Amino acid sequence: MAVANDFLSSSTLCRYKSYDFRFSFQTSKLDICKVPVIRYGSVQSATIGFSRRKHILQLRPCINSASTVGSASSKSDQDADTVPMPMVLIDQDSDSDATIVQLSFGDRLGALIDTMKALKDLGLDVTKGTVTTEGSVKQTKFFITQLGTGRKVEDPGMLERIRLTIINNLLQYHPESSERLAMGEAFGIKAPQKKLDVDFATHIHVKEEGPKRSLLYIETADRPGLLVEIIKIMADININVESAEIDTEGLVAKDKFHVNYRGAALNSSLSQVLTNCLRYYLRRPETDEDSY
Structure with a gap:
């Protein structure tokens, strides 16, 4: 019931104006491979799968909602003009x-199956x-652990793979996001019009947080x-990383x-x-080794 409480908190429900959310729970495991691809705006129901139980999410329009045709047309016009910031x-x-992964792309995200x-x-x-x-x-928000061990993800290489996997899915199922993402330059259908000057975009600060860490x-x-x-x-200069928060906001x-x-x-x-080591690397136009 912890999952249900997270999804169905009163503060969450009162913010949704377009849909009434209902969940049913079954103990069987969801076979995600058999679930059809869910794209934004194309279906009226969605299935959200978790490893420990199956949750079925049904989206039903509220009775007092405004004209569907009119609101859809208005939304379509707005979408054409503005692409939200992927985060x-x-x-x-x-x-x-657990490692927490938070994803947002305006109101365009679907069930994210x-x-x-x-x-997985x-x-x-x-x-x-x-x-x-x-x-x-x-x-x-997804709360993620390593399969089998139940521990949070610590390996920086895996954290980067998680980040790039999510961004890749954004580019695949929401191709319009490519013009707002740095990865859209190489992997998207449309490169970002705005280019960042690395020298001006780079800021590095170190602040002491008590006697034991910075x-x-x-x-x-x-x-x-x-x-x-x-x-x-x-690691090369023997600095230990205790924890991190990795935030990708568009470019x-x-x-x-x-x-x-x-x-x-x-x-x-x-x-x-x-600071000097990081600034030197970040301002280099290319790395010596191929990355992900």
């Missing part, structure tokens, strides 16, 4: 037992999910393999790392060394 957030701080299947193909288990709506933005904040132009390289640079990566050096916060000299 993928990987949070390692908020839950001690293909995304959950892709995560990576050897991961989606243990819980929540959906909330704030204004016109729908946010979906907070490293990095904002820079997004590209594949970015997270892995950042972790590698810190920009905004990452926070809780770090320490031999169990202590970084002093000013080491903070400067770290």
Whole structure:
């Protein structure tokens, strides 16, 4: 019932104006491979699959909703003019037992069954999910653990694969997102019109958070393999990463790392060394090795 409470909290239901949500629970495991692809706006029902039980989500229009034809036409016009900002957030701080992945793309996301299947193909288990709506933005959260061990994801390479897998699914099922994502340059149907100057887009700050750790904040132009390289640079100078928050907002990566050096916060000299190393790498036009 924990999953049901997450999905059906009163604060969530009151925000949905277009649909009335109903769930039924069965103990059998969902065979995701047999579920048809669900695209935005094409169906009236959706199935959300989790590894431990099956949840069936039925979307029914509210009785007092406005004219369907008129609202659909108005929405279509708005969609044609404005493509929302795609956002993928990987949070390692908020839950001690699971990695939290939050995904939003305006109100265009559907049931995300293909995304959950892709995560399972990576050897991961989606243990819980929540959906909330704030204004016109729908946010979906997945609580992810490693399949078999039940532990949160710690490996930076796997975290980067999770990020790129979700972005790849966005590009596949919402091709219009390619003009707002850095990955759209190479993998989308339409490259972003806006180009970021890496020198101007890159900001690095190190702040002490008590005697035992520091907070490293990095904002820079997004590209594949970015997270892995950042972790590698810190490992090369013996800086330990305790936890991280990986935030992809369109063309920009905004990452926070809780770090320490031999169990202590970084002093000013080491903070400067770290900043210089990261700035050198981030401003290079290309990496020496191929990434994901």
